[in-house]
Amino acid sequence: MKRLIPLSLAILLLLSGCWDSRQLRDITIAKSAALDLLDDGIYQSTISSPVPRKYQAEERTLVVSGTGHTIREARMALDGKVSEQIDTAKLRILVLGEPLARKNIFPPLDIMYRDPRSSLGAKIAVFDGVGSNLIHMKLTDKPRTSEFVAELLETAESNTIVDDINVQLICPIMMDPGEDMILPYIGVDEEDNPRLIGNALFNGDTMTGSLSVEDSTLLLLMKGKLGSATFLTEKVHQEEEEDDKDNYITLRIRDTAASTEVTVNHASDEVTANVKLTMKVEAIEYPHNELTEKENIAKLNTSLEEQFTAEAGEIFKTLQESNCDALGIGRRVLVHHPDFWDTHKWNELYPEITIEPEIKVEIVDHGIIN
Amino acid sequence: MNVKMKISHPQLFFFIVQTQIGVGILSLSFSVHEEAGWDGWMSVFLGGIGIQLIILLLYALSSRYPEHILFHAMELIAGRLTGRLITTAYTIYFITVAILVLVIYKNIILTWLFPATPGWVIQLLLIISAWYLSREKLHIIVRFYVFVSALFLLVVGVLLFALGDLNPLYIFPIGHHGIGPILKGVMAAMQAMLGFSVFMFIFPYIEYKKKRDVLKTATFANLFTTAFYGITVLITMMFFSPPELKLVPQPLLYMLKTFSTPVIDRLDLIFLAMWIVSVTTSLMTYVYLASLSGAHLLKGVKRKKLTLWTSGAIFFIAMGPTNNLTISKFAEGVDYFSIVMVIVIPLLLYLLSLIRGKPSSKGGQQHETTHSS
Numbered sequence: 070m071k072r073l074i075p076l077s078l079a080i081l082l083l084l085s086g087c088w089d090s091r092q093l094r095d096i097t098i099a100k101s102a103a104l105d106l107l108d109d110g111i112y113q114s115t116i117s118s119p120v121p122r123k124y125q126a127e128e129r130t131l132v133v134s135g136t137g138h139t140i141r142e143a144r145m146a147l148d149g150k151v152s153e154q155i156d157t158a159k160l161r162i163l164v165l166g167e168p169l170a171r172k173n174i175f176p177p178l179d180i181m182y183r184d185p186r187s188s189l190g191a192k193i194a195v196f197d198g199v200g201s202n203l204i205h206m207k208l209t210d211k212p213r214t215s216e217f218v219a220e221l222l223e224t225a226e227s228n229t230i231v232d233d234i235n236v237q238l239i240c241p242i243m244m245d246p247g248e249d250m251i252l253p254y255i256g257v258d259e260e261d262n263p264r265l266i267g268n269a270l271f272n273g274d275t276m277t278g279s280l281s282v283e284d285s286t287l288l289l290l291m292k293g294k295l296g297s298a299t300f301l302t303e304k305v306h307q308e309e310e311e312d313d314k315d316n317y318i319t320l321r322i323r324d325t326a327a328s329t330e331v332t333v334n335h336a337s338d339e340v341t342a343n344v345k346l347t348m349k350v351e352a353i354e355y356p357h358n359e360l361t362e363k364e365n366i367a368k369l370n371t372s373l374e375e376q377f378t379a380e381a382g383e384i385f386k387t388l389q390e391s392n393c394d395a396l397g398i399g400r401r402v403l404v405h406h407p408d409f410w411d412t413h414k415w416n417e418l419y420p421e422i423t424i425e426p427e428i429k430v431e432i433v434d435h436g437i438i439n
Numbered sequence: 440m441n442v443k444m445k446i447s448h449p450q451l452f453f454f455i456v457q458t459q460i461g462v463g464i465l466s467l468s469f470s471v472h473e474e475a476g477w478d479g480w481m482s483v484f485l486g487g488i489g490i491q492l493i494i495l496l497l498y499a500l501s502s503r504y505p506e507h508i509l510f511h512a513m514e515l516i517a518g519r520l521t522g523r524l525i526t527t528a529y530t531i532y533f534i535t536v537a538i539l540v541l542v543i544y545k546n547i548i549l550t551w552l553f554p555a556t557p558g559w560v561i562q563l564l565l566i567i568s569a570w571y572l573s574r575e576k577l578h579i580i581v582r583f584y585v586f587v588s589a590l591f592l593l594v595v596g597v598l599l600f601a602l603g604d605l606n607p608l609y610i611f612p613i614g615h616h617g618i619g620p621i622l623k624g625v626m627a628a629m630q631a632m633l634g635f636s637v638f639m640f641i642f643p644y645i646e647y648k649k650k651r652d653v654l655k656t657a658t659f660a661n662l663f664t665t666a667f668y669g670i671t672v673l674i675t676m677m678f679f680s681p682p683e684l685k686l687v688p689q690p691l692l693y694m695l696k697t698f699s700t701p702v703i704d705r706l707d708l709i710f711l712a713m714w715i716v717s718v719t720t721s722l723m724t725y726v727y728l729a730s731l732s733g734a735h736l737l738k739g740v741k742r743k744k745l746t747l748w749t750s751g752a753i754f755f756i757a758m759g760p761t762n763n764l765t766i767s768k769f770a771e772g773v774d775y776f777s778i779v780m781v782i783v784i785p786l787l788l789y790l791l792s793l794i795r796g797k798p799s800s801k802g803g804q805q806h807e808t809t810h811s812s
Contacts, residue, residue, distance in 0.1 A: 078567070082564070088553060088555040088556040088557070088560075089552075089553040089554065089555045089556055158705075159704075182686075185550055185551050185554070185696075189696050189697050190696075190697060190698065190699045235697065237693075237696065237697035238604060238697060240679075240683050241606070241609070241678070241679050241680035241683050242680065244680050244682035244683040245609075245680035245681075245682065245683075246682070248680075397608070400606075400608050400609075401608065403611075403612070404608050404611035404612055405611075405612070407612045407615055
């Protein structure tokens with residue numbers, strides 16, 4: 070008897086099954102999903118799921134959409150369209166249609182944050198148009214849109230065009246009153262193929278504008294981000310017009326140091342932000358071929374600095390017009406001048422503040438020729 | 440009593456630390472943030488200082504009667520009847536804390552890991568393992584605690600994942616909330632650190648050259664726990680912006696959910712599954728203490744047998760509360776109970792023992808009390 074009890078207990082534990090098992094044959098795995106807001110204020114959820122097919126190398130995908138007043142209702146409508154239960158735990162890409170992004174994105178994302186099984190590590194992007202269109206696209210070189218978009222974004226991350234973010238990492242920024250997020254912005258080119266067209270600017274959880282690819286890189290550099298393969302191309306010679314191609318230089322950004330300092334003038338209620346960026350660059354393409362002399366390099370540095378500073382000024386203008394505090398200037402005001410923060414509404418103040426760029430460029434290398 | 444049955448100082452260290460660190464770490468930054476906002480991390484460190492003061496008091500009390508377990512010393516100090524009443528209160532207290540730990544962890548496992556598994560199964564598995572070890576003698580229990588302390592490295596390891604995504608600006612301006620809320624946060628922090636008091640109940644089972652060494656070990660254990668909790672809270676607070684932290688009751692898990700590695704897709708689930716061990720050690724300590732104090736009350740009943748009864752009671756009572764609001768009310772009640780049992784009663788006993796003067800210890804009783812380990 071004394072031995073029987075522990076033995077039977079052990080058998081009970083070891084031989085019983087699981088309540089929480091999820092068999093692959095019972096679920097449809099959603100690899101990419103799109104959320105849209107239709108004209109009549111109804112959410113549409115679209116998912117794409119790989120369909121394994123026996124003895125055939127070519128992969129198929131299943132794309133279905135469902136609509137509802139909440140995302141969950143839309144998901145339920147989806148469930149009615151596929152034979153198995155839809156599982157989003159392996160979601161890789163979440164696409165937000167622009168009409169939805171322009172409204173507010175937190176309510177539809179709520180279910181992602183609340184569900185313990187959801188995939189918070191999914192990449193998130195805004196699509197210029199109805200998001201389901203991106204999911205429906207048939208691509209020639211990739212079997213699945215989820216893979217294509219994920220790789221597109223990963224490359225863009227290493228090129229410092231978009232920030233390395235996912236569904237969870239944007240959340241602290243989205244909720245922080247002192248900083249606004251920017252999300253990858255995907256559009257279509259002439260041949261109806263998806264391509265990255267920059268970043269969508271947000272104010273809180275509402276999309277308010279967009280930034281081009283070139284400007285995105287400079288903005289991210291000023292935020293202190295740097296991918297492994299970051300390039301910038303600038304026009305450095307204006308005067309010679311016979312061959313325009315000679316006028317450009319392409320730089321590879323080796324190393325950067327970025328800082329943002331904020332001063333508050335309490336008497337006049339003026340906020341000035343000083344955004345500093347020092348870049349160590351390598352000239353990787355420069356047909357002009359005059360990098361032998363020190364003066365030329367110094368001249369080039371200065372000329373690049375002027376260009377970048379002017380460009381940064383334009384970026385800040387765009388940001389302020391969209392009321393998107395991507396640099397987190399408000400957070401710095403809150404940190405260093407809490408009294409000022411408490412008595413002012415940052416959202417109203419931000420478009421009026423002065424942001425001064427200060428960019429230093431140092432060409433440290435120029436490949437194996439001069 | 441065999442010297443080998445006594446526990447060494449490193450073992451004492453891990454006994455205290457494993458009792459303290461458990462389910463609390465998962466939600467600590469949320470609960471201090473609720474009170475003190477982004478200054479909550481200071482509350483944790485201040486809580487460590489507060490606990491040090493209490494440790495001094497508990498040491499002063501228990502070291503006055505180094506040969507007796509505290510429940511016996513109480514009878515010497517306050518008289519037989521009062522002493523027994525206080526011991527009964529302690530037994531109830533230990534059982535209550537064990538119930539709370541069980542209920543909270545069951546709930547976390549249900550929401551995060553196994554939504555379809557019945558709660559009582561999870562409870563049963565946890566309480567069986569707690570019962571199985573706590574029926575052994577103390578030196579066997581602590582050996583297990585030392586062994587599983589390697590799991591603390593796991594926490595350090597998973598925290599490293601977050602380092603790249605921290606924003607230090609989220610914890611500034613320092614001291615913005617003022618001293619009142621920070622002190623309220625201290626209360627919340629100390630709740631997660633409960634368990635530092637265990638050394639006073641097992642004082643005669645500790646092997647020491649000088650009595651002061653026990654204080655030293657308790658202090659080191661407190662330092663370790665405070666630093667461990669403090670760093671965890673700092674990192675989670677820099678990961679979540681203040682408005683988001685308000686929405687996330689288990690910040691550590693939530694943070695881990697964000698990251699995936701090539702091998703492990705969901706770090707939070709793996710962490711939660713492994714962390715069960717650290718939570719169970721807290722549970723074991725309380726089952727052990729409950730049976731220890733119970734065995735002192737019921738002369739002639741073997742402590743080993745009592746663990747089964749206490750475990751059973753804990754299991755059945757813990758099935759009651761399932762509503763989140765009920766549980767947080769219950770937790771609040773346990774907080775106040777803790778203040779009484781860990782601060783007020785030891786203080787009164789200490790003062791009383793000072794007034795009465797030190798009684799001479801009797802060898803016969805010493806033998807009787809230490810035997811029950």
